[in-house]
Amino acid sequence: MIRRFLVRWVSNFVAVMLAAYLFEDQIQLQERGSDAYWMTLAAFAAVLAVLQLYVRPIVYAVMGPITCLVMVVTLGLAHFLTGAVLFWLAGSFVDGIEVESFLYAMAGAAVVAVVGMAGSIFLGSKVR
Secondary structure, eight states: OHHHHHHHHHHHHHHHHHHHHHTTTTEEOSSTTSHHHHHHHHHHHHHHHHIIIIIHHHHHHHHTHHHHHHHHHTTTHHHHHHHHHHHHHHHHHSTTOEEOOHHHHHHHHHHHHHHHHHHHHHHTOSOO
């Protein structure tokens, strides 16, 4: 459980740093390189990891068959949109980060998904 959280946190840390670099004007952090920048980045990655690991499964469990149907009908797009909502929500919990619009939350979620997948492959978050 802790290993999964740490792998997710490290992946999110790198992903959010990359997303903030790629979409510098739309996903705004503190001044790059400052202590506030690193603390905000670490806090945002931690909040996003908690939301991804604990809140998303609860939402899917509560929604049950509706979630399954929506996932099948949208070919998984609903899972991606859920990630964007979590990215947007994490931004509202952490001071010092501003996401300009939901479109850029989707872009940030896409970066988080790609880096998260690579992080899971290389760091191995699956329990064997």
